[in-house]
Amino acid sequence: MSDFAFMRFMSNNLLTQEESQHKDEIINLTEQVLDAEGLECDERISKLSEEKLREILEEVRKLRNRRKKRSVKMIVAVRAKKNCSTLIDKGNNFLP
DSSP, X not given: OHHHHHHHHHHTTOSOHHHHHTHHHHHHHHHHHHHHHTOXXXXXXXXXXXXXXXXXXXXXXXXXXXXXXXXXXXXXXXXHHHHHHHHHHTTSTTOO
C-alpha cells in the first residue's frame, strides 16, 4: 500500500534526496499517516490529487521530525548520565 504512495511521491518529485534514500522509514511513516486517514488501498491512493499527496507527505515529515527530536533527546540524556557517572566514579577530585 504505502510502497505505492512512496512511488507516487517519487514520480511527482515530492521527496528530498535524503528522504528518497530512507525509503523504508518513509514507507513506515506513510503507512501510519494513511491508516490514520482511512486510506488503505492502492486504488484510493492512485486517485489522490497532488495536493493531497503533499498533505500526506507533510504529515510524514512531522512524524519523522518528532522521532528525530526524541532520538536526539535520548542520546543527550544518555551522554549526560554517562558523564555524570564518570565524574562520580572519579571521586569528586575537582574540590580544592
